[in-house]
Amino acid sequence: MFTEGRPRRQYRQVADQILLLAAARGLGSGQRLPSERDLAEMLSVSRPSLREALIALEVEGQVEIRMGSGIYLASGAERGMLRADAEGPLELLEARCIIESAIAEEVASHVTPALLARIDDNLRQMRAAMDDTPLAIRIDGTFHEIVASGLGNQVLVGLTAQMFQKRLTPFFARFSSYFEGPHTWGDALAEHGRIRDALAARDPAAAREAMRHHLTQSQRRFTESVLVERAEGAALQGI
Structure with missing residues (x-):
């Protein structure tokens, strides 16, 4: 019997959108992303959903959240991906x-x-x-x-x-x-x-x-x- 895969959790969808936005802007490792407020507006998502996505990406090594500075792209090479179905x-x-x-x-x-x-x-x-x-x-x-x-x-x-x-x-x-x-x-x-x-x-x-x-x-x-x-x-x- 054919079984559909589980839908991706919202924070994971938002995380993908953040990475796509960074790629579209030509941003590379070490470069700063727009602010949390601006990202929420650009992606038309709530601040809580955006925050979950950013922190998921940080755990994976895809971004770095620097208190007092901002959010920066990272290489992601040193850490693994979260489980696809990990609860937010x-x-x-x-x-x-x-x-x-x-x-x-x-x-x-x-x-x-x-x-x-x-x-x-x-x-x-x-x-x-x-x-x-x-x-x-x-x-x-x-x-x-x-x-x-x-x-x-x-x-x-x-x-x-x-x-x-x-x-x-x-x-x-x-x-x-x-x-x-x-x-x-x-x-x-x-x-x-x-x-x-x-x-x-x-x-x-x-x-x-x-x-x-x-x-x-x-x-x-x-x-x-x-x-x-x-x-x-x-x-x-x-x-």
């Missing part, structure tokens, strides 16, 4: 938002003192790890697994852990490295606290909304923060 960070966060919000809603009806004690211990650990992003990421993942464990369903715990593990891929890790730090972990900790309080209140609707808000805000932090735009503007003013 924003697609993954959207999936987590849908699934984990539903899990939190169900967990609110099954909360035990032992579960709350585990969550409280996790929150204390995260509070102490604000300046250590790799450690904060691990503690963050544990928080979401603890919440999922409240249903006693190992399939859901495994699914939650599996989705979070994708956060550790080179693509997602590079993506998040531009936007995460003590200030974002402070926001995440406050959001985790609201999820904890909704669970403690045994309020399914509030638990669902608190988890939805947390993962929506995580996506917002990645898409609304400045990548190189402000630095590019400053550099241009100094010319």
